[in-house]
Amino acid sequence: MSENPLNVGQQLARRQQVAMTFRIFCTGVTFFAMAILAILIYQVTSAGAGWLDWQFLTSFPSRFPEKAGIKSAFVGTLWLVSLTALFAIPTAVLAAIYLEEYAPKNKATIFIEINIANLAGVPSIVYGILGLAIFVRFFGLNRSVIAGALTMSLLILPVIIIASKEAIRAVPSSLRQAAFAVGATRWQVVSAHVLPSAIPGILTGVILALSRAIGETAPLIMIGALTYVAFLPEGPMDEFTALPIQIFNWTARPQEEFHELAAAGIIVLLAILLVMNATAVYIRYRGSKK
Amino acid sequence: MSKPILQTNGLTISYSGNPAVRNVTLPIPEKKITAIIGPSGCGKSTLLRSFNRMNDFVDGVTHDGKILYREHDLYASNVDPVEVRLRIGMVFQKANPFPKSIFRNVAWGPEINGMEGDINHRVETALTQAALWDEVSDRLGDSALNLSGGQQQRLCIARALAMEPEVILMDEPCSALDPVSTAHIEDLLFILKEKYTIVIVTHNMQQAARVSDYTAFMEMGNLVEYGETDQVFTRPKQKRTEEYVTGRFG
Numbered sequence: 001m002s003e004n005p006l007n008v009g010q011q012l013a014r015r016q017q018v019a020m021t022f023r024i025f026c027t028g029v030t031f032f033a034m035a036i037l038a039i040l041i042y043q044v045t046s047a048g049a050g051w052l053d054w055q056f057l058t059s060f061p062s063r064f065p066e067k068a069g070i071k072s073a074f075v076g077t078l079w080l081v082s083l084t085a086l087f088a089i090p091t092a093v094l095a096a097i098y099l100e101e102y103a104p105k106n107k108a109t110i111f112i113e114i115n116i117a118n119l120a121g122v123p124s125i126v127y128g129i130l131g132l133a134i135f136v137r138f139f140g141l142n143r144s145v146i147a148g149a150l151t152m153s154l155l156i157l158p159v160i161i162i163a164s165k166e167a168i169r170a171v172p173s174s175l176r177q178a179a180f181a182v183g184a185t186r187w188q189v190v191s192a193h194v195l196p197s198a199i200p201g202i203l204t205g206v207i208l209a210l211s212r213a214i215g216e217t218a219p220l221i222m223i224g225a226l227t228y229v230a231f232l233p234e235g236p237m238d239e240f241t242a243l244p245i246q247i248f249n250w251t252a253r254p255q256e257e258f259h260e261l262a263a264a265g266i267i268v269l270l271a272i273l274l275v276m277n278a279t280a281v282y283i284r285y286r287g288s289k290k
Numbered sequence: 291m292s293k294p295i296l297q298t299n300g301l302t303i304s305y306s307g308n309p310a311v312r313n314v315t316l317p318i319p320e321k322k323i324t325a326i327i328g329p330s331g332c333g334k335s336t337l338l339r340s341f342n343r344m345n346d347f348v349d350g351v352t353h354d355g356k357i358l359y360r361e362h363d364l365y366a367s368n369v370d371p372v373e374v375r376l377r378i379g380m381v382f383q384k385a386n387p388f389p390k391s392i393f394r395n396v397a398w399g400p401e402i403n404g405m406e407g408d409i410n411h412r413v414e415t416a417l418t419q420a421a422l423w424d425e426v427s428d429r430l431g432d433s434a435l436n437l438s439g440g441q442q443q444r445l446c447i448a449r450a451l452a453m454e455p456e457v458i459l460m461d462e463p464c465s466a467l468d469p470v471s472t473a474h475i476e477d478l479l480f481i482l483k484e485k486y487t488i489v490i491v492t493h494n495m496q497q498a499a500r501v502s503d504y505t506a507f508m509e510m511g512n513l514v515e516y517g518e519t520d521q522v523f524t525r526p527k528q529k530r531t532e533e534y535v536t537g538r539f540g
Binding site: 105179197 | 343372399
């Protein structure tokens, strides 16, 4: 009987070995990352879950741990994110529409696009310094919610612009041509066809950018958001605090109880971020199904 | 031959300085089908797209010479390209319906242009002219994306017809369709030419011979030969044309 031609040769066996090694390596790295995250969540939950109750959510901060809560920080974060969304979303989406649909493809446009991409990578503390110099000092907005929201808007503008540009660019040009061919103006093409197709992608970018704004601490510390606030902001010019600031403040205290309060605050923050990211995933899923 | 509805005079179209169409002088007779044939990259699509100023969207395109529409310069500075596209409609190579209902696909153009009259009637007329009405009349609210490829292309024709243009430009409208759908659309062309002037770019020489009244043969951006379709296919004046239509190259 002749030798089976399907027997694996030595050279192929070696290649398969390399392939298997790489696969094991990738799987290992993934599980390592997941394990670190799991440990983090376990530690936070075991430290903070005991403090998480209605009293914690509805109390102002206090120097007595059992009376302290995140009411002002939570409401401050809501104010901050709402105003940030109000400033950042229209500006960023309009900028993206301009860059994709209207701007001539010349050196000036390329220069602007490269700079936006770079701005997305600038450390947030730099935006904090900018906010302090421009909004807090120059425009005299002091340590108000509006100063914080404007600073956050600068921080997330490039992120939303880039995501919106991608979403707009993903709209096939055949769709634009079809609309132009029946005598549509540029605005009619953009408003009736390009934007509706791009909105799921834009919304995903917006939500991811806003969840980044919720977690940012450095720029708020830089512009001087307060760490102890026993009142709620009633207007955009009021002083405020925010969840990450409150958490940062508690971790800096010597008493163990405050560290556990910080862990409870982190759980709330993580829960908000999880809900926002889940919304983004859902919107993307629904947009891709259409 | 009656006075042409479109006429190019010494037209040269360049992409960033590289000519894709060279010094072409070509009449498009009214209410006839004119086919533009030639090998890939000969400039036939570029020429077609200059008739309704779709080349305006391509960066770096320049036009020399003239394109006249009823003896008016299409590229004069006081001409609004939107007005041009109202009179000269287009059907593209790949069917590109809007991701909306069948009805909205046809109704959108007339609506944004504020055209008078009953929109339901207009949609029905356009779909009937495009030989699609019987297949879709009971599901006008369905998404156009659920139609077959051939139906989508006829919907795109209906969308162009709803604007009541004078000229319809077709850029290889059957290249993505099966033979049955192609035959459907070719039958349609015979009916449409009673009311419309049609310019069709095609790779398919049999199609050009079957449907067109006049044929222009282009190669490397040059117009090699233009004449009545019968003459171009049976008694070509140029040797290159003869080689191409008999399938010896291209």
